[in-house]
Amino acid sequence: MERQWANLCCHSLLAFFIFVFFCDEALSSVRAEDGYISAVGDPGMRRDGLRVAIESWNQCNEVGEEAPLTGSPRIADCFDVYRASSLSKETNCSLCDTIPYLLVHRVTPEENKLRTGEHFLGLPSDALFNADLYAAEKELYLGFKCQVEDFPNPWQFWMIMLKSGNMDTFAARCPKNGVKVGPFGPDNGFPCFGQGCMNQPSIFHDYTKLEGPNRTTLKGRFFGSWDSDVNYDLSGGLARNVSDNISYHSVTWEKEIGKGSWVFHHVLRTSFKYPWLMLYLRSDATQGFSGGYHYPTRGMSKIIPESPNFKVRLTLNVIQGGGPNSQFYLTDIGSCWKNDGRPCDGDVTSDVTRYSEMIINPNMASWCRPDNLGLCPPLHTFPNGTVVHRNDTSRFPYSAYHMYCSPGNAQHLEVPSSLCDPYSNPQPQEILQILPHPVWGDYGYPTRQGEGWIGDPRTWELDVGRLSQSLYFYQV
Numbered sequence: 001m002e003r004q005w006a007n008l009c010c011h012s013l014l015a016f017f018i019f020v021f022f023c024d025e026a027l028s029s030v031r032a033e034d035g036y037i038s039a040v041g042d043p044g045m046r047r048d049g050l051r052v053a054i055e056s057w058n059q060c061n062e063v064g065e066e067a068p069l070t071g072s073p074r075i076a077d078c079f080d081v082y083r084a085s086s087l088s089k090e091t092n093c094s095l096c097d098t099i100p101y102l103l104v105h106r107v108t109p110e111e112n113k114l115r116t117g118e119h120f121l122g123l124p125s126d127a128l129f130n131a132d133l134y135a136a137e138k139e140l141y142l143g144f145k146c147q148v149e150d151f152p153n154p155w156q157f158w159m160i161m162l163k164s165g166n167m168d169t170f171a172a173r174c175p176k177n178g179v180k181v182g183p184f185g186p187d188n189g190f191p192c193f194g195q196g197c198m199n200q201p202s203i204f205h206d207y208t209k210l211e212g213p214n215r216t217t218l219k220g221r222f223f224g225s226w227d228s229d230v231n232y233d234l235s236g237g238l239a240r241n242v243s244d245n246i247s248y249h250s251v252t253w254e255k256e257i258g259k260g261s262w263v264f265h266h267v268l269r270t271s272f273k274y275p276w277l278m279l280y281l282r283s284d285a286t287q288g289f290s291g292g293y294h295y296p297t298r299g300m301s302k303i304i305p306e307s308p309n310f311k312v313r314l315t316l317n318v319i320q321g322g323g324p325n326s327q328f329y330l331t332d333i334g335s336c337w338k339n340d341g342r343p344c345d346g347d348v349t350s351d352v353t354r355y356s357e358m359i360i361n362p363n364m365a366s367w368c369r370p371d372n373l374g375l376c377p378p379l380h381t382f383p384n385g386t387v388v389h390r391n392d393t394s395r396f397p398y399s400a401y402h403m404y405c406s407p408g409n410a411q412h413l414e415v416p417s418s419l420c421d422p423y424s425n426p427q428p429q430e431i432l433q434i435l436p437h438p439v440w441g442d443y444g445y446p447t448r449q450g451e452g453w454i455g456d457p458r459t460w461e462l463d464v465g466r467l468s469q470s471l472y473f474y475q476v
């Protein structure tokens with residue numbers, strides 16, 4: 001995640017992409033003595049009573065300024081389903097026969113609209129007027145409302161994440177490798193149309209409700225835009241008028257009661273003023289620091305999976321791509337540890353966020369090449385354990401890598417090296433981006449460009465744990 005090489009993004013004035021993410025078998029599991037146990041709260045996404053939330057970040061994973069209509073950018077849709085018809089005989093409730101199910105929502109519209117300056121249970125006073133701290137506390141509060149008890153830990157919600165890559169270097173909002181820095185610029189490496197370019201998007205919310213002729217289809221949605229100067233009716237969605245040239249995000253979730261799995265449909269569109277946008281569906285840690293955060297989170301991962309013993313199963317149907325500048329990840333893992341291997345503790349100068357991602361947009365070329373070793377990881381490890389150095393041109397699989405960049409606080413880098421963008425995370429970061437290639441086939445990943453892309457929907461069973469253990473990460 002946290003697309004690196006910000007300068008690339010700016011070349012596309014309007015990348016346009018739509019896709020559907022059917023996560024109909026989202027199963028992340030860890031090995032138990034007799035088979036597998038689920039590391040996520042709702043294996044297979046089969047539970048009718050959904051738990052989903054949305055968060056929004058600026059370029060360095062903070063809030064900065066809240067959007068006027070939306071409030072603090074943490075919103076949740078959590079509900080339980082009750083069978084109303086079972087009540088009809090006892091209570092002579094004739095209405096109960098026409099509405100067979102009832103939804104009870106756990107988070108009210110007033111709670112979802114909470115913004116800085118407004119109190120809620122457990123809010124520390126130093127967060128009341130600080131938009132960054134307030135959002136982190138609001139996430140904990142919504143998690144408390146949505147929490148489902150489970151073994152060995154409770155869980156809270158799937159997290160949809162929005163992020164804009166705009167950065168106002170003159171506003172000095174983002175630290176450099178975790179260290180506060182003053183204003184600088186102009187810097188064309190980052191998109192910004194001027195003052196206010198780091199604003200948060202509007203987020204509208206259609207609470208999940210029962211639809212369809214028999215009222216058995218559960219459906220809900222979050223949607224909105226970063227373009228705040230457009231007084232625009234987004235409810236009709238993207239198709240209304242493409243020439244309107246405004247940014248747009250939408251996630252819809254849908255399920256038949258008692259059948260199948262939740263289907264998530266994602267749409268994201270960039271605009272002239274917002275050329276670099278991100279949209280994710282995440283299974284965050286239910287406690288502790290998730291990768292890219294420097295505060296405790298709430299999520300679905302009730303067990304933090306550790307390499308090599310975990311797999312992820314998901315179904316993905318990409319409907320439309322976004323052109324050559326659009327990255328699209330089959331999976332994206334964000335984690336955190338220090339350069340000496342110790343776990344992260346919230347100290348943003350020594351914590352390092354580590355990302356590994358497979359880009360399945362087939363328009364994406366490999367920047368790691370024999371004549372460009374600085375964008376390759378120093379080593380590649382084959383499934384049989386054989387390790388080859390990147391200068392071994394006859395054996396190193398260059399085209400399996402889009403690019404690699406090193407943490408900005410690393411002290412012992414092998415030359416040549418490329419440092420990751422120092423501004424786009426609260427901490428220094430390390431990013432390894434891989435591409436479909438035969439070397440990943442052993443782990444269940446796509447082996448050639450185009451696999452799993454438009455017209456090729458698939459259910460993947462990915463040996464994420466074993467693959468990620470074989471990937472190179474900097475450590476001394």
Ligand SMILES: *[C@@H]1O[C@H](CO)[C@@H](O)[C@H](O)[C@H]1NC(C)=O
Nearest residue numbers: 088089090091092093094095
């Ligand atoms: C149930 O409602 C019907 C119609 O309103 C009424 O005739 C009937 O007496 C009610 N039965 C009971 C048990 O309350």
Ligand SMILES: *[C@@H]1O[C@H](CO)[C@@H](O)[C@H](O)[C@H]1NC(C)=O
Nearest residue numbers: 211212213214215216217256
């Ligand atoms: C609605 O219920 C009827 C009767 O049970 C059934 O035949 C029909 O298939 C249902 N429709 C949907 C869309 O589920």
Ligand SMILES: *[C@@H]1O[C@H](CO)[C@@H](O)[C@H](O)[C@H]1NC(C)=O
Nearest residue numbers: 239240241242243244245246
């Ligand atoms: C779409 O937007 C363009 C530019 O704003 C406008 O000229 C055109 O009339 C709009 N079309 C429709 C169908 O609203």
Ligand SMILES: *[C@@H]1O[C@H](CO)[C@@H](O)[C@H](O)[C@H]1NC(C)=O
Nearest residue numbers: 013014242243244245271272
């Ligand atoms: C969007 O607007 C910008 C600036 O007016 C323009 O350069 C760009 O071509 C427009 N894109 C589309 C798809 O209309």
Ligand SMILES: *[C@@H]1O[C@H](CO)[C@@H](O)[C@H](O)[C@H]1NC(C)=O
Nearest residue numbers: 382383384385386387395439
């Ligand atoms: C391990 O795999 C690599 C790549 O397939 C191959 O070149 C190498 O010969 C293998 N080594 C052993 C010891 O099997």
Ligand SMILES: *[C@@H]1O[C@H](CO)[C@@H](O)[C@H](O)[C@H]1NC(C)=O
Nearest residue numbers: 378389390391392393414415
């Ligand atoms: C390749 O890199 C390794 C490790 O830095 C070094 O020991 C070796 O001499 C290099 N080989 C060539 C051919 O440059």
